[in-house]
Amino acid sequence: MTDQADPGKGSSNVTRPFQASSEDRVYARLRSAIVKRYIGPGKQLVEESLARQLGVSRTPVRAAIRRLVYDGFVEVVPHRGAFVIRPTRREIEDAFAVRIGLERMAARLAAGCVSPEDLACLDELIEEEAVTFGYRNVEAYYRVNDAFHLKLAEASGNRTLRKFVADVLARVNIYLILFDPFMRLEVNPSPEQHRDIVNALRRRDPAGAEEAVRRHLENTLAGLELDKVAEQYPDDYLAV
Amino acid sequence: MTDQADPGKGSSNVTRPFQASSEDRVYARLRSAIVKRYIGPGKQLVEESLARQLGVSRTPVRAAIRRLVYDGFVEVVPHRGAFVIRPTRREIEDAFAVRIGLERMAARLAAGCVSPEDLACLDELIEEEAVTFGYRNVEAYYRVNDAFHLKLAEASGNRTLRKFVADVLARVNIYLILFDPFMRLEVNPSPEQHRDIVNALRRRDPAGAEEAVRRHLENTLAGLELDKVAEQYPDDYLAV
DNA sequence: TACACAGAAATTGTATACACTACTACCAGG
DNA sequence: CCTGGTAGTAGTGTATACAATTTCTGTGTA
Numbered sequence: 001m002t003d004q005a006d007p008g009k010g011s012s013n014v015t016r017p018f019q020a021s022s023e024d025r026v027y028a029r030l031r032s033a034i035v036k037r038y039i040g041p042g043k044q045l046v047e048e049s050l051a052r053q054l055g056v057s058r059t060p061v062r063a064a065i066r067r068l069v070y071d072g073f074v075e076v077v078p079h080r081g082a083f084v085i086r087p088t089r090r091e092i093e094d095a096f097a098v099r100i101g102l103e104r105m106a107a108r109l110a111a112g113c114v115s116p117e118d119l120a121c122l123d124e125l126i127e128e129e130a131v132t133f134g135y136r137n138v139e140a141y142y143r144v145n146d147a148f149h150l151k152l153a154e155a156s157g158n159r160t161l162r163k164f165v166a167d168v169l170a171r172v173n174i175y176l177i178l179f180d181p182f183m184r185l186e187v188n189p190s191p192e193q194h195r196d197i198v199n200a201l202r203r204r205d206p207a208g209a210e211e212a213v214r215r216h217l218e219n220t221l222a223g224l225e226l227d228k229v230a231e232q233y234p235d236d237y238l239a240v
Numbered sequence: 241m242t243d244q245a246d247p248g249k250g251s252s253n254v255t256r257p258f259q260a261s262s263e264d265r266v267y268a269r270l271r272s273a274i275v276k277r278y279i280g281p282g283k284q285l286v287e288e289s290l291a292r293q294l295g296v297s298r299t300p301v302r303a304a305i306r307r308l309v310y311d312g313f314v315e316v317v318p319h320r321g322a323f324v325i326r327p328t329r330r331e332i333e334d335a336f337a338v339r340i341g342l343e344r345m346a347a348r349l350a351a352g353c354v355s356p357e358d359l360a361c362l363d364e365l366i367e368e369e370a371v372t373f374g375y376r377n378v379e380a381y382y383r384v385n386d387a388f389h390l391k392l393a394e395a396s397g398n399r400t401l402r403k404f405v406a407d408v409l410a411r412v413n414i415y416l417i418l419f420d421p422f423m424r425l426e427v428n429p430s431p432e433q434h435r436d437i438v439n440a441l442r443r444r445d446p447a448g449a450e451e452a453v454r455r456h457l458e459n460t461l462a463g464l465e466l467d468k469v470a471e472q473y474p475d476d477y478l479a480v
Numbered sequence: 481t482a483c484a485c486a487g488a489a490a491t492t493g494t495a496t497a498c499a500c501t502a503c504t505a506c507c508a509g510g
Numbered sequence: 511c512c513t514g515g516t517a518g519t520a521g522t523g524t525a526t527a528c529a530a531t532t533t534c535t536g537t538g539t540a
Contacts, residue, residue, distance in 0.1 A: 021318070021523065046491070057525040062492090063306065070310050078261065079492055079531050094398040101345045105338075158334040160411070163312075164404060171400070261493070286521070297495040302522090319501045319522055483540085493530070500523070510513075 022056045027064035029054065034073050034084055035177050041086040045074060072171040085174075092175045092224070099168045100217045103149065106165060107197060107209035109156035114201045118155040122198045125151060126191050133188045142173065148194055152213075155201070179224045193219065262296045267304035269294065274313050274324055275417050281326040285314060312411040325414075332415045332464070339408045340457045343389065346405060347437060347449035349396035354441045358395040362438045365391060366431050373428045382413065388434055392453075395441070419464045433459065 020028075030050070033039045045065055047058045054061065065082045068074040076082045087095075110118075125148040132140040146169060153165035193216035200208035260268075270290070273279045285305055287298045294301065305322045308314040316322045327335075350358075365388040372380040386409060393405035433456035440448035 023523080044491095048491075051525095058492095059524050059526090063303075063523095066303065066306060076492095080533090081491065091399065095400040097349075097398060098342075098345075098400045098404055101341060102338075105341045109337075158337060159331065160334040160338045160408070164338055164408070167407075168400070168404070263493080284521095288521075291495095298522095299494055299496090316522095320503085321521065481540105484538090486537085487535090489532105489534070491530105491532080493528105495528075496526085498523105498525080501521090502519105503521100504519075505517095507516085508514090510511105 021060070023060040023063045026050075026054055026056060026060050027067050030064055030068060031071075031073065034068070035174060037177075039084055041084050043084050045082040045084070071167070073174060087175055092172075092179070093221070095168060095172050095175065096217070096221045099165075099172050100214060100221075102161065102165050102168055103152065103213050103217060104210045106153045106156040106158070106161055107201070107213040108206040109158060109161070110152060111201050111204055111206040111209045113157045114155045114204075118151065119198060119202055122148065122151055122155075122194075122201070126194045126198065129194065130188075130191045133191075142177070145190065146173070152197065175224070176220075189219065190216070262300040263303045263307075266290075266294055266296060266300050267307050270304055270308060271311075271313065274308070275414060277417075279324055281324050283324050285322040285324070311407070313414055327415055332412075332419070333461070335408060335412050335415065336457065336461045339405075339412050340454060340461075342401065342405050342408055343392065343453050343457060344450045346393040346396040346398070346401055347441070347453040348446045349398060349401070350392060351441050351444055351446040351449045353397050354395045354444075358391065359438060359442055361391055362388065362395075362434075362441070366434045366438065369434065370428075370431045373431075382417070385430065386413070392437065416460075416464070429459065430456070 030039075030045070039045070045068075047061050047065070051058045051061045065074060065076075069076055069082065073085060074082050075085055125144055129141065129144045129148065132144055149169055150162065150166060153162040156162065193212065196212040197209060197216065200212050270279075270285070279285070285308075287301050287305070291298045291301045305314060305316075309316055309322065313325060314322050315325055365384055369381065369384045369388065372384055389409055390402070390406060393402040396402065433452070436452040437449060437456065440452050
């Protein structure tokens with residue numbers, strides 16, 4: 001079909017600045033708005049309205065929405081519109097099961113090839129995590145927490161695995177933010193469990209790392225207030 | 241942000257015709273062209289040129305390309321263009337590792353909740369598979385083979401898992417088609433191995449099903465002519 | 481009142497024009 | 511010959527206008 005040459009993967013070694021495009025900015029803002037529940041579950045994303053509010057045209061808004069669909073935050077009905085998902089309890093548990101499976105695999109692999117730099121980076125992230133939790137800075141906390149799990153996936157050395165972990169993490173995050181009550185807790189068990197994982201990696205213990213991940217994530221899942229899922233959608237009372 | 245109501249998930253029970261949009265048609269054609277190697281690895285997808293050839297505007301072409309990016313068939317460089325991926329041997333093996341992990345999980349879960357209808361459907365797909373292989377109908381064969389693995393994932397009852405299996409399957413498929421020499425074989429070991437999987441499910445044997453999947457997929461991976469990966473990109477000789 | 485139907489309104493889907501960026505080829509100066 | 515700069519060009523990024531589809535609303539009829 002087309003006949004052009006290839007991009008020459010490494011033709012340029014410099015890391016160019018690549019200022020964020022409108023689409024990227026719109027995507028980031030929409031995603032953040034959904035995660036913070038400014039746009040609640042079930043609400044419609046109207047392209048023109050969002051374009052006006054964000055001061056851009058429909059084109060980048062539309063593209064950003066498609067990315068959100070891909071991430072699993074939004075569902076589209078052709079010729080009808082895009083709507084923020086309303087996850088069911090079952091969907092949350094299912095997504096978590098996939099996450100656990102993928103992260104266990106990552107931990108097992110990482111135990112075999114983790115570098116001292118990786119370990120240092122993971123240690124550092126655990127420290128940051130404790131600090132941000134101390135300040136009750138929700139957004140920063142989730143960012144650091146994500147970074148830890150992504151670093152773990154990266155340490156597996158399997159790029160595809162890292163991408164899939166990133167995907168399922170994004171998907172699970174919205175559930176976490178909707179239903180995770182942990183910010184109300186006095187102490188956060190997460191850093192301790194993260195340390196267990198890193199220690200197993202340091203011992204080069206695949207089974208131990210895998211098990212530590214399993215424990216940690218099942219703990220996280222158990223901590224969600226899933227019995228509150230139904231209450232989260234007041235509109236449902238009208239819908240019946 | 242927006243204030244509209246929800247889509248009322250099941251407000252309309254009728255399944256509407258939903259004729260395929262331009263974007264869908266372009267997506268299907270591009271994907272098929274890549275899979276059939278009409279557009280080889282490394283080649284650029286130029287929006288305007290494709291739009292002319294397909295008789296549509298750039299808009300649906302652009303959207304279709306983004307979907308291909310999401311599927312992992314294509315990579316984009318901002319302000320430069322979209323290029324068909326050139327998988328390395330490592331990437332192929334990595335993707336396969338993820339696939340094995342996810343499908344093992346699916347088999348394990350499916351053993352616990354598979355229905356007689358599911359089993360019948362799987363049996364049927366194995367039959368079809370043998371037939372299409374007999375006719376050496378490559379395209380039909382891959383379609384049926386995919387259907388089998390997707391049905392297996394579906395039988396797990398975990399929707400998220402099904403989606404992730406579909407994703408990794410799409411990603412692995414392009415590798416299979418580029419490097420799988422099996423159509424030259426006299427006999428195809430796949431149906432037999434598929435039968436092993438289904439039999440384990442019928443016995444409600446999670447460990448057995450998982451193991452059968454592992455054997456089957458590791459077999460498939462081993463069958464790829466991965467030592468030919470390098471030769472697949474003649475342009476590389478120029479690029480050095 | 482219930483129902484069918486036509487027209488209007490809202491929103492997405494597509495086409496097209498323009499803006500911006502990155503790369504290329506060429507030319508002058510060392 | 512090599513280096514650096516400078517139009518020119520190819521191709522993406524964005525804005526806007528128009529077409530198509532769906533849903534809503536009101537009106538007429540049984």
